[in-house]
Amino acid sequence: MTWTPPAEVALTPTALVDVFDDLPLWSAPFGMALLDAVALSPTAVALDVGCGAGFPLVELAERLGPRAHVHGVDPWEAALARVRAKLAAREVANVTLHAARAEALPLPDRSVDLLVSNNGFNNVDDLDAALAECARVARPDAQLGYAYNLPASMRELYDALDAALAARGLDAARAAVRAHIDHKRQPIDATVAALARAGFATTRVDEHAFRWRFADAAALFAHWFMRLAFIPAWIEVVPAAERAAVFTAVSAALDQPGGVTLTIPFACIVARRR
């Protein structure tokens, strides 16, 4: 290939700031592991399941290059509008967006070489149906990469919550917390089994972890992403009359010299369509 100078990034300051550095910090470690683990072919047809506001969809499209094509699927229309703005700003033309659910993929049988999902499959309503659809659209030997957080995610918080609930005899709430974790965060064995049921043989499992640190519990409970993505589920399981006491106890248990640290272990699983 003869190298030609790439075009300069030509965006007005406003347009640049609209699309710069807007990836949720939460998503980045998972996506970095995912992009590191899957094979990248310049002619791949790829699919990002649960692409949200465009990650890793747009990054994958650029890393694969213009001869590849990447489909993004998500039912969240407002997020797809944001992806369109990013695609335009970044001048990425090899992406098709679908406002759809993983359980009913709008793609033909045996049409995809690479499927990725960055905390996507763990948010669908019916994982088996979603994986069956992925198996349908996957070409034989297609690769699937899935990164998601494991059951021990934020164990520091959940241990403190369990202790506070146990001290007050709130056993139903303890069971509800465990059910929430079981529903959202499958152990690796369960994911490998679900993939196998759908026709994907796991070829690689990497375990990683990162940490979210806060100066104190008050900062954790005030943090916008915690409030957006996690705190409502924690509050919901505690009876309203007990909430203040329970979360005061949780805060006291979390507050340690040096601040609060939440550990997020996660898995990146790579599988092949049989």
Ligand SMILES: C[S@@+](CC[C@H](N)C(=O)[O-])C[C@H]1O[C@@H](n2cnc3c(N)ncnc32)[C@H](O)[C@@H]1O
């Ligand atoms: C935690 S977000 C991850 C988004 C993005 N992949 C990232 O890493 O930032 C989960 C995504 O799954 C999407 N989602 C929820 N139900 C879905 C379904 N049935 N099929 C496909 N995507 C779904 C949500 O709309 C959301 O965008």
